[in-house]
Amino acid sequence: MRLAPPAAEPPSGSLSQRLYAALREWIQQGSLPAASALPSSRRLAADLGIGRNTVLAAMDRLVAEGFVEARPGAGLFVASLALPEPSPLPGAPIQASRWHSRRGQRLLESCGEMEGSRDAFAPGVPALDLFPREAWQRLLRRHRHQASLDAFGYAASGGHHALKTALCDYLRLSRSVNCQPHQILITQGAQQGFELIARLLADPDDSVWVEDPGYAGAKACFNMAGLTPVPVPVDAQGMQPEALAPDSPPPRLIYVTPSHQYPCGVTMPVARRLALLDFARHHGALIIEDDYDSEFRYTTAPVASLQGLAGGGPVLYVGTFSKVLYPGLRLGYLVLPEALVDDFRRANARLHREGQYVSQSALADFIVEGHFSRHIARMRHCYRQRQACLREALAPAVEQGLELSAGQAGMHLVARLASRAQEQRLIERGRREGVTLSPLSGHYLAPDAMPGLVLGYAGSTPERIAEAGGWLARAWIDDRQHQPAG
Ligand SMILES: Cc1ncc(COP(=O)(O)O)c(C=O)c1O
Structure with missing residues (x-):
């Protein structure tokens, strides 16, 4: 018997681990057929020139895992196992979609290509390079050091109390949210909030109104919960329910971004x-x-929340630290109507578990010590400048008719295009030049999608914005000259 190296990787592990792996592979491949007798440990050790204890350790593991049977007085035998049929075409790619559930397939279809990108126009990515990492690391170190054992165990309290209190003060003051700390549930981002709401408050086949165009992340959660998203057109004042047919059935849920429509x-x-x-x-x-x-408004103060207008009415307020701090933090929150607080806390603890208590307590201090509001003020200034930089780079195209959104707030501009064909041509051109462009039409459910580009500017340096913006202006002008019919 020769100790063959494992097929794909160089041999690794101790001698007994390698012997175990080789024997197991031979059994699984059928080279050592069921019921065949294995040589005695003494003979195997002598044949291989290794210690008997090494052989015994490998055999013990094979017996413990059921690949080999020890028959008293007779020795060791390969067990009879219902081994899977070897693939008819070794190395042929497996069609992953064969394994997808219908739900999973719908989710995969809604996963955009931009996710993870930090390139010039990636929408929704904040200025990661300007995050006050030193102050944040210092707070993390302090809280890691001071953390009680509770921070390391299972928890079901809806989040760290100090964070909920600090957040509540902030939301009341800056967003006119009407809340008490216990109404806040800390989540791992807005996405988890949408998912919890969809699962807890709606049944499969219930409808949910969504803005059209609208945020794909929320729609993916609604789809995964089996709900039916109903596209509601958006005009210059946001979601426009009057545009639906008058006999449209009322929805169970209504998803809106009223302060800054996405x-x-x-x-x-x-x-x-x-x-x-x-x-x-x-x-x-x-x-x-x-x-x-909505922290990032450039011409007026942030608009008061819808939740604050509702006077305890039917509004679930979803917030995130992904834009004001950084997406990798994975912290967000729900502000819940009084009657739903306990249900959400229990459901979240069961479904997702709570965690990140050290980060949560560090974040409470980050807010209380003033780093949070200083960072927001700095970013507001920075994003205003980055937007101006993008406008300047696109100016030659704007002079020739490229339409840009007003950009009074937020982290991206929308450029309107003449046709879906032009949208596709520019995206393709960008792909060849290494510039990722996000299509506006991809944010629609209705078939008559408006063509355009969603141009994030917050996460890139002014140099990169100028370079990529200049490229886009030239590409748009060139495309228009050569494809005048759109
Ligand atoms: C409209 C909208 N809502 C919410 C989020 C934040 O999601 P999360 O907190 O899961 O990062 C995003 C992020 O891109 C967004 O664009």
Whole structure:
């Protein structure tokens, strides 16, 4: 018997581990057939020129795992196992979609290519390089050092109390959210909040109104929970329910980004907010208010939240630290109506478990010690400049008719295009040049999608924005000259 190296990797591990692996592989491949007798440990050790204890350790493991049977007085035999049929075409790629559930397939279809990108136009990526890493690391070190054992165990309290208190003060003051600390549930980001709401408050086949165009992340959660997203057109004042057919059935949930519609960037005025609240109350629907980046307003103060207008009404407020701090932190929160607080806390603890208590307590101090508001003020200034930089780079195209969104807030601009064909051509051109472009049409559910590009600017340096923006302006002008019919 020769000790063959494992097929793909160089041999690793101790001698007994390698002997175990080789014997196991031969058994699984059928080279050592079921019921065949194995040589005695003494003979095997002599044949291989290794110690008998080494052989015994390998055999013991094979016996313990059931690959080999010890028959008293007779020795060791290969066990009879229902081994899987070897693949008819070794090395042929497995069609992953064969394994997908219908739910999983729907989720995969909604996963955008931009996720993870930090290139010039990646939407929703903050200025990671400007995050005050030193202050943050210092707080993390302090809290890691001071943490009680509770921070390392299972918890079901909805989040660290000091963080909920600090956040509550901040939300009341800066977003006019009407809440007490116990109404806050700390989540691992907005995404987890949408998922919990969809699973806990709606049944499969219930409908959920979503803005069209709208945020793919929320729609993916609704789809995965089996809900039916109903696209509601967006106009200059945000979600426009009147545009639906008058006999449309009322939804169970209504998902909106009223302070800064994603991706169009418009703000819902108070009259429409009140009408939406009235509609929800009247039809027993619940509103999900996604307030993901409204800290970054450049011309006016942040708009007051819909939740604050509701006076304890049917609004679940979803917030995230992904934009104001950084997405990898994976911390967000829900502000829940009083009656739902306990249900959400219990469901979250069961479904997702709570965690990141050290980060949560560090974040509480980050807010209380003023780093948070200083960082937001700095980023507001920085993003305003980065947006100006992108506008300047795109100016030659704008002079020739390229339409850009107003950009009074947020971390991206929308450039309107003439046709879906032009959108595709520019995306393809960008791909060849290493510039990733996000299509506006990809944010729609309705077939008559508006063509355009969603151009993030917050996460790139002014140099890169100028370079990529200049490239885009030239590409748009060139495309228009050569494809005048769109
Ligand atoms: C509209 C909108 N809501 C919420 C989020 C934040 O999601 P999370 O907190 O899961 O990172 C994003 C991120 O891109 C977003 O664009």
